[in-house]
Amino acid sequence: MRDGERIILFDVGSGPNFMPSSGKLVDAMAEIELDPSTVTHVVFTHAHPDHLWGLLDDFDELIFSEAKYMISKPEWDFWIDPSTFDKMPEDRQGFAVGARKYLSFLEEKITRFNYGEEILPGILALDTHGHTPGHSSFEIRSGSDSLLILGDAITNHAISFEKPGWRISSDQDAEQGIKTRKMLLDRLASEKMQMVGYHLPYPGIGRAEAKDGAFRFVAA
Ligand SMILES: [Zn+2]
Structure with missing residues (x-):
């Protein structure tokens, strides 16, 4: 950035x-x-x-x-x-x-x-622990634009979105990983935020859309 x-x-x-x-x-x-x-x-x-x-x-x-x-x-x-x-x-x-x-x-x-701190101008640290005990995501704002850097809170473009309640073996605390993933997906979909996920299909940028009680990844 x-x-x-x-x-x-x-x-x-x-x-x-x-x-x-x-x-x-x-x-x-x-x-x-x-x-x-x-x-x-x-x-x-x-x-x-x-x-x-x-x-x-x-x-x-x-x-x-x-x-x-x-x-x-x-x-x-x-x-x-x-x-x-x-x-x-x-x-x-x-x-x-x-x-x-x-x-x-x-x-x-x-x-x-600490979580909730604006670590640099326009960059907010979000508590997304679960994948690891201190995992963070970052909400970036510039005017009316926003972007969420997911880290590994959401990793698979099919499973993470369509079955957010499934336990993921790479999450250290799988139950907390589920809570974090659902919280993020709710926000991403309702606020129509863009996201960057390193493990999502290249180039890893897109949005989440609500679909049939779960979500769908929409590539940018
Ligand atoms: Zn990881």
């Missing part, structure tokens, strides 16, 4: 080591002639690998070297706590190791915000 002097990046992707198809963010930025060192703010929705592990280059230096970083206080507190490792199911313990490792690089330069 460009806003005057600010260049704001929401999440940093996974970097090249998470899966073969990943690690394209820096190249994609080069295509629009955006130098990573000109990013002024990096705002995290949550600390899962595909949103955080793209933080460092091959030499373990911060790619967005000049940026200020921001994450919700509950998300920081959960992942930085060494005892989180033991609280995670075995197949997710790698997430805990990775989150703690990468967040440690930011200890001195990250702001921990």
Whole structure:
């Protein structure tokens, strides 16, 4: 997001080591002639690998070297706590190791915000926990335009919309994930807001429409 002097990046992707198809963010930025060192703010929705592990280059230096970083206080507190490792199911313990490792690089330069705060002008942090304990979405307003950055509160363009009450295995707290998803879909549909979802079909922008007691994804 460009806003005057600010260049704001929401999440940093996974970097090249998470899966073969990943690690394209820096190249994609080069295509629009955006130098990573000109990013002024990096705002995290949550600390899962595909949103955080793209933080460092091959030499373990911060790619967005000049940026200020921001994450919700509950998300920081959960992942930085060494005892989180033991609280995670075995197949997710790698997430805990990775989150703690990468967040440690930011200890001195990250702001921990509370839900409901306007973290930057026109950007409101929303409580959308469930997918992770401190998951945030962001409501962006400019005049009469609005846009919601979902993070992973809504992930699948069919299931999340048409069966919002289904439990999703990637949600850490599946019941809370359902409550959060329904709350967001109600708002998105009634306020006709645009949304950006990283796991929605390319380019990940669209709206939600009420349909038969549930919802439907309408791509932009
Ligand atoms: Zn996630």
